[in-house]
Amino acid sequence: MTILVVDDEPFIQRSLSFVFKKEGYEVEVARDGEEGLRKARSLKPRIIFLDLMMPKMNGFNTCRAIKADPELKDSYVIILTAKGQEIDKEQGLREGADEFLTKPFSPKEIVARIRSILGERNE
Amino acid sequence: MNKVFFYFVLPGLIPAVFLTGGVESPLRLIYFPAILLLTRFFDPNSLLLSSLTFCALYAILPLIVGDEYPFYAVGENVPAFLVMALASGYLSGVIKGEEDSVRKTSDTYHGLTNALNLNITNLQSQIDSMMERYERLKELDVNKTHFLSSISHEIRSPLSSIRSFSEILLNYSDIDDDTRKEFLGIINEESERLTQLTNEILDVVRLDSGRTQWHMDNVDVGEVIQTGVKTILPLAKNKGLLMETNLPGNLTLVKGDRNRLLQVMLNLLSNAVKFTSRGGITAGAEEMPEEIRVFVRDTGEGIYPEEKEKVFEEFYRIGDELAGRAKGSGLGLSICKKIIEGHRGRIWVESQLGKGSTFYFTLYKKSIAAREDAMATRGVDLVGGQIMILEDDTAMRRILRENLEAMGYRTLGANSTRTAVELARLRHPDAIITGYLEGEEQFSEIRTLSSVLGIPVYMVSVINDEKSGPQVAVNGYISKPFDKDQIEKAIRAVLNRDSGRITIISNKPDEARDLQLFMGSKGYETSIVPDADSVGSTRPVHLIVVGSFPKDDLYAVLTTLRTSGSTVYIPIVLTLNILVRDMRCIGLGTTQYGGGLEKMVEMLREKG
Numbered sequence: 042m043t044i045l046v047v048d049d050e051p052f053i054q055r056s057l058s059f060v061f062k063k064e065g066y067e068v069e070v071a072r073d074g075e076e077g078l079r080k081a082r083s084l085k086p087r088i089i090f091l092d093l094m095m096p097k098m099n100g101f102n103t104c105r106a107i108k109a110d111p112e113l114k115d116s117y118v119i120i121l122t123a124k125g126q127e128i129d130k131e132q133g134l135r136e137g138a139d140e141f142l143t144k145p146f147s148p149k150e151i152v153a154r155i156r157s158i159l160g161e162r163n164e
Numbered sequence: 165m166n167k168v169f170f171y172f173v174l175p176g177l178i179p180a181v182f183l184t185g186g187v188e189s190p191l192r193l194i195y196f197p198a199i200l201l202l203t204r205f206f207d208p209n210s211l212l213l214s215s216l217t218f219c220a221l222y223a224i225l226p227l228i229v230g231d232e233y234p235f236y237a238v239g240e241n242v243p244a245f246l247v248m249a250l251a252s253g254y255l256s257g258v259i260k261g262e263e264d265s266v267r268k269t270s271d272t273y274h275g276l277t278n279a280l281n282l283n284i285t286n287l288q289s290q291i292d293s294m295m296e297r298y299e300r301l302k303e304l305d306v307n308k309t310h311f312l313s314s315i316s317h318e319i320r321s322p323l324s325s326i327r328s329f330s331e332i333l334l335n336y337s338d339i340d341d342d343t344r345k346e347f348l349g350i351i352n353e354e355s356e357r358l359t360q361l362t363n364e365i366l367d368v369v370r371l372d373s374g375r376t377q378w379h380m381d382n383v384d385v386g387e388v389i390q391t392g393v394k395t396i397l398p399l400a401k402n403k404g405l406l407m408e409t410n411l412p413g414n415l416t417l418v419k420g421d422r423n424r425l426l427q428v429m430l431n432l433l434s435n436a437v438k439f440t441s442r443g444g445i446t447a448g449a450e451e452m453p454e455e456i457r458v459f460v461r462d463t464g465e466g467i468y469p470e471e472k473e474k475v476f477e478e479f480y481r482i483g484d485e486l487a488g489r490a491k492g493s494g495l496g497l498s499i500c501k502k503i504i505e506g507h508r509g510r511i512w513v514e515s516q517l518g519k520g521s522t523f524y525f526t527l528y529k530k531s532i533a534a535r536e537d538a539m540a541t542r543g544v545d546l547v548g549g550q551i552m553i554l555e556d557d558t559a560m561r562r563i564l565r566e567n568l569e570a571m572g573y574r575t576l577g578a579n580s581t582r583t584a585v586e587l588a589r590l591r592h593p594d595a596i597i598t599g600y601l602e603g604e605e606q607f608s609e610i611r612t613l614s615s616v617l618g619i620p621v622y623m624v625s626v627i628n629d630e631k632s633g634p635q636v637a638v639n640g641y642i643s644k645p646f647d648k649d650q651i652e653k654a655i656r657a658v659l660n661r662d663s664g665r666i667t668i669i670s671n672k673p674d675e676a677r678d679l680q681l682f683m684g685s686k687g688y689e690t691s692i693v694p695d696a697d698s699v700g701s702t703r704p705v706h707l708i709v710v711g712s713f714p715k716d717d718l719y720a721v722l723t724t725l726r727t728s729g730s731t732v733y734i735p736i737v738l739t740l741n742i743l744v745r746d747m748r749c750i751g752l753g754t755t756q757y758g759g760g761l762e763k764m765v766e767m768l769r770e771k772g
Contacts, residue, residue: 050321052350056328059343063336094317123320126313147322148331 042159043067045086047077047103048121049095053144057090062147066155078106086116088155091138093122095130097134101136108137119160121146208679219245286558286579293583300590315365316481318493322354322361328721357493364495368478371502376504382417383425385456385527389447392429399437406444407437408497415449417525418456418506425527428500428511432460432523435496440464443520455509455529459521466515475513492514500525508616549594552619553578554610560599560626568597585613596621607742625738626721637722639735644675644712651682658735659707665689667702669721670711675739679709696724699731707734 044066046057051072058068069084071077075097089107092158093100100120107113120133125143133141142151144155172662222241311751329347333339339347393409400407408522429447436445443463450457467475474480479494504511504525515521551573555561558579565575576593578584587608588596596610596619614621627637639658655666667689676692683690691702699708708731712720719740725731 051323052323052329052354055350056325056332056675060328060332122323123317125316127319144320145327149335 043069043084043086044088044090044155045069045071045077045081046083047071047080047095047100048090048092049073050092053092053121056148057151060152063157064152064155072096074100074103077103081107081113081116082110083111088117088119088158090119090121093120093124093133094123101132104133104136104138119154135161166389169430185188206659209252212249212256215245215249215252219249238711269762282558285562289422289558289561289579293587295576296583296587296590300586311368311478312513314612316363318479319358322358325354325452326358328454361493364493367499368495368502371499371506375460375504378421379423380419380421383420383422383527384417384457385425386411386415388422388425388429389449390456392426392433393447395430396437399434400445403437403441405437405442406438407433408444408446410446410448412449412451415451415456416529418529420527421450421503424506425740426501428503428525429458431500434463435459435523436464436521440520451737452526455526457526459522459524461520463520466517466519466521467513468517469515469557469627472513473516476511528644550574550576552578552584552588552591552593552596554581554596556580557599562628564597564599564624581607581610585609588613588617588619592617593619596617596622598622599624599626617671625722627719627726637726637736638710639736640737642709642737642739644739646678646682646686648682651679652686653688654737655686655707657685658737663687663689664706665691665703666707666709667699667705668709668711669694669696669699670709670739671695671713672711675711677710679739683709696721696731699725703735704730708734710736712739 044061046054046061048054048057048069048070049072050142054070054072058070058149061068069086073096077095078098079089079113080086081083091100091104092114095103098106100122102114102117107116107118118138119140119142121144122129123141123144130141140154142154193616219242222238222245226238278680330350333347340720362544367431389409389411395405397407433445433447441464445463446459446461448459448461469481476497478498480498481494502526503512507527509526509528511523511525513521513523515771552563553561553568553575555564555577556579561577561579565577568575577589578587584596587593596614598610598621598696610621613619623641624636625638640654640741642654648735666683668679668683668690669678670679670692671694680690691705695697695703699705710718710725712718713721725734725736
């Protein structure tokens with residue numbers, strides 16, 4: 042079960058991957074949209090966390106590309122961003138994102154979300 | 165009354181009566197229709213006069229012609245013509261009355277139209293200024309919203325780290341010491357970033373609001389640079405970078421806020437360290453003719469040409485994350501820009517991608533007042549430039565506007581200093597022309613504005629000459645309180661001679677005596693009169709100095725002087741309650757009054 046974290050901020054990468062590893066998931070990180078798309082295609086992760094403001098390819102475009110790829114149709118895309126405006130949320134969902142979460146976030150809640158997405162029972 | 169009637173028609177009636185044989189002639193029957201016809205071409209007064217003429221002719225005919233003339237004819241014709249005369253006289257009176265009342269109505273109408281026009285112009289300019297204000301507020305609002313959403317975004321990032329790492333530390337007990345330390349380190353680093361961000365946001369807000377307290381003093385730029393370098397040196401050493409200063413012997417002191425300038429220096433230096441991975445950083449200053457130019461040069465990665473302006477914008481960052489650098493707030497350079505602009509200097513960057521960047525800023529050496537003088541001598545050589553007219557009198561503003569526009573300038577109107585300041589900030593006119601002579605305090609605002617934005621302010625005293633249109637009425641100005649040099653300079657400017665007779669028009673004894681004292685000591689012969697009408701009683705003079713009067717009185721004095729033959733060409737110098745040395749004044753040389761507003765534009769175009 043792989044989770045891909047696409048975010049340009051090292052601290053976000055660090056905290057999410059730490060928590061996910063602790064919870065027993067496999068984690069991969071990417072620091073921009075292009076790398077994220079590449080890794081998504083090769084790893085076919087179950088869940089993808091996507092930042093919006095990233096170099097090279099922003100989150101919206103990355104999301105669209107992921108959703109357009111038939112091989113990635115089972116990937117669940119969660120946009121995780123500091124851009125919390127309604128308009129960003131709308132666009133994110135329009136680009137096919139499955140969920141929209143804003144920073145700052147609670148790692149505990151994120152883990153709970155993942156469990157429910159994966160159909161696991163929360164302990 | 166028509167002249168043709170008097171000279172041709174009326175004298176023509178007399179021979180007509182004689183030649184047609186008087187009352188006996190059958191032709192007399194056409195007299196009545198002829199007279200009635202006349203009224204078609206002329207007015208009822210002609211009818212009255214011709215009837216009276218016929219009356220008189222028929223009355224004296226028997227005396228001239230003698231027995232041949234039948235008296236009963238006189239009895240028939242004279243009453244007939246008399247009735248005609250009475251009727252036409254009555255008619256004429258009625259018509260005249262009608263005409264009068266029509267004229268009166270038309271005058272009233274005309275007056276109302278004028279008043280309405282003035283009101284409309286006034287209203288229009290008020291609407292204009294209101295629209296300008298609204299647009300500015302809207303712009304400010306958009307900027308503010310943008311700033312706020314940026315802030316919110318910027319705050320969320322460090323907050324995310326703090327929140328998630330602290331939660332991780334709380335939730336998981338099985339974290340080894342190294343990782344625990346790492347996470348605590350991150351929390352610490354991110355809270356520092358948050359603190360810095362908060363401080364910088366406050367700085368931006370304060371600098372933007374214009375309520376910053378500047379502690380202006382004489383500053384040794386060299387010392388500021390050295391202090392900055394000393395502070396940043398450890399950072400540079402950590403990265404293995406060289407850091408040196410390049411300062412000439414003794415730099416001229418500048419007026420500035422030392423701590424603020426140090427803030428700029430620290431910012432530029434730490435940026436340089438941040439973006440340079442090998443080589444070194446040189447900080448220094450150069451003495452230029454009017455300014456001191458400070459530079460910070462690095463051998464870093466450089467920036468793209470299109471980023472040169474953007475780096476000074478709020479929250480613009482050059483790919484920090486990519487290079488794995490500590491993330492700045494994105495506010496540092498925008499704060500530097502605001503600080504340097506607060507000193508009326510400029511800040512910019514020159515850079516070559518891959519080779520390094522050099523940030524420059526300049527500080528003026530001269531005092532602010534001296535610089536304003538220099539500014540004031542700059543001419544508006546732009547044909548088709550935009551000129552703002554600051555004048556509270558609507559009619560005068562319109563006159564100035566029409567004339568300037570006819571000369572190819574674009575104009576902006578302002579009826580108060582406040583409007584002028586707001587408009588100038590927004591529209592950056594090439595020059596401000598003002599005929600507004602009262603209010604010392606508001607002028608300081610517009611002066612500051614003009615020195616910050618570099619817009620020259622011209623002063624012009626215009627009177628409206630009914631015959632030849634608006635005329636620039638004065639040749640020079642002296643500001644109060646009086647200053648010996650200034651008075652001499654003003655007089656010298658219009659009077660190319662060491663001695664001469666000067667009349668001072670002033671109803672304030674103190675003012676008049678002060679002026680007399682100054683001028684007397686320079687060898688001028690002076691006389692004092694209380695008003696413009698008394699000037700004629702003094703001997704012919706070479707110069708008239710007009711003291712401070714309320715605005716309306718002043719215009720009356722100027723009008724009297726410029727319309728009476730003995731003073732029309734004598735140069736006039738005005739005294740004012742505002743500091744005219746801070747603005748350029750428009751006068752017309754020694755004896756050139758009457759040249760009209762073209763002269764004014766000539767002055768505008770003239771380079772100081």
